[in-house]
Amino acid sequence: MFVDLFHFNYTLGVVMSGAFILGISSGLLSSFAVLRQQSLLGDVISHAAFPGITLAFLWMMAKDPLGLFLGAIISGWLGTLFVHAIVRYTSLTHDAAFGIVLSVFFGLGIVLLSYIQQTPSSEKAGLNSFLFGSASTILFQDLITMGVFCLIIIIFIILFWKEFKLLAFDPNFMNSLGFPVVKLDILLTMLLVMAIVLGLQMVGVVLMSAMMIAPAAAARQWTSHLGFTVLLSGFFGLLAGVIGTLFSNYIPHLSTGPMIVVVVSLFVIVSLLFAPHRGLIWNWIQTYYYRSNIRANSMLMNMLLFSETQTDPYHCHQLSALSAIGRGPALRAMHELKRQQFVRNPEGDLWGFTKRGYQKAQRLQATLFKDDHGY
């Protein structure tokens, strides 16, 4: 089977190239969407594009890829305009406007789809694949359209790199510098719409939004540099696209869209847990280390306090007298200290300093209470 997996054939080549293009374009633009906190706009645009596809089909009565793309782009763009209008003219918030546009546009799309299904056209069958995506319906002519749009996206990102960077981080500063912020905002949103529409056939309307968030969310964990984030997110998108399509190609009945989303979500989970510096696992380990260190130090300080009341600083005390932090944590801290030979435990519940521990406690006190001694 593995020989078969990598055996090149024409259909697979087309599908892989499609996944490649989709991954790159959505990965690149998702960084900007996530940074500008417009992640959910992707959800709105992809749903809003659906009636555009069905209307374009009704208009042409054929599945011409360019026509469908243009229909989707126009209606996705209209959706964002409605969002802006609702937020601007009423006191409703962004999320309400998102919900309204998303669901009503999608409803319209469903109505049109059910209308198309009554018509006698022979090509109508493929329209369903826009809902959950289907790799197998990608044709060579779709690929050309996708490739052209992807190239446009890449060229614009390179040309307007500086402007988009500024737009993502500090639009107010940008405005003060005299850049046409509104126009650039429109341009970036337009590119976002294009990237979303590109992926619709493969990932589907319903799940395309995840592709506009997940690659960037994963990439963001590994680096804090915008250039690297964008590149890495493009790479993650591409990888998820290719792996997801391969799976759905070789396991019968699997929809492509959900498969790609599952793969890209796994990337996010792994990145969230294991990425250096920001990864949650490292964070937990570090927190545990700091916490036990602080506990051990506080035990040492308590023992020092006790030792000052005795003539013999190495006198042993009961654990219950020493601990204010509860018996369990105190015992763990003491065992750790014993392992490092700072304390000794001659019998049962009695604990006392070793010579090394006494010195360390005194050093600790010196650093902690510097001011008391007039340093």
Place this chain on the structure above:
Amino acid sequence: MGIEQLYIIILACIVAASCSLCGVYLILRRLALISDAISHSVLLGIVCAFFLVHDLNSPILILGATITGVFMVFLTELLISSKRLKKDASIGLVFPLFFSVSILLINLFAGDIHLDQDAVLLGEIAFTPFRLLSLWGLNLGPVSLWVMGGILLLNIGFVLGFYKELKLCTFDRGLAAMLGFFPTYIHYALMSLVSVTAVGAFESVGAILVVALMIVPPASAYLLSRRLSHMIGLSVLFGILSSLLGYFMAFYINVSIAGSMAVMTGVLFGFVFIFSPSQGVLIKFLRYHKQRLRFSANMLLIQLFDHEGTDTEKTENTFSNLVIHMKWSYRFANTVVAYALQHGFINRVDDYLSLTSLGREKARHVSVMDT
């Protein structure tokens, strides 16, 4: 109209009413998109519970779906609190994963499960009359009508029973916590209610159109009301109205019922958006023009007042000067002069304009020089 159609209409109204009830609080708490997330993730619960009990009518399905809905909300909030991702990205990441996994499970076990992808998105409200509940040989009507009716009662009970708590926690969370209510519990109770409602409505209208019924009618009501009780009443009304209109639209042009209902919520919202007496686009447009006219008339009066009795009065206080001096278009100048004439502020003799005593007083009143 046959009994089947009546069943569908009644079910549509019940679904719309229960969705609107919890939707009101989602809009007010700015959680509108949580409904989208929940309605997608309940599917995972339905699918998993189905594998356990192998019965699509089992109440276990509703329980499982509710649990996954609430679990999704919990996971999202956990992700937000980890501070690795912003709020919007966290919401947008969790539910697609849940939804994808459930679609893949449906794909893989398509033979075993009576749920296909289209049903997930569109619901099966048209099949309502075919699944009847019968007990001891008695025909009690469609199953979904009973289930959804129960959910509606639950919604009404929750909203009425916890009216005060919900109101306080929605509008002033801090005060609610201070007074000893538990905003977090209320929040999760509301999320469970949204999940239950989403599961019930899911079967009828599908995952995405639940959002239309939950968000759009309350949003329309929000634009028309200033009181919570009015908003609740209006949104239920809007919900029922749009489901009725949607049903008839679907019936006459023979298209998807659920889709038509969603479109009708949008049409009603569009009407309110344009014609709302307080926030409508139309009223704002009219108000803007009225203000502009009033302001320009004041400008005109000040201009006339300033030059009254000076040497240049004959050239300055003329209609043709307005076009040059004020940079008004000929048409707009005409409108302003007509407005001033109508209110008795000025007299006009051919091109020459002069103030009446009322106009002089008004000019003095609005003039900056007077103060």
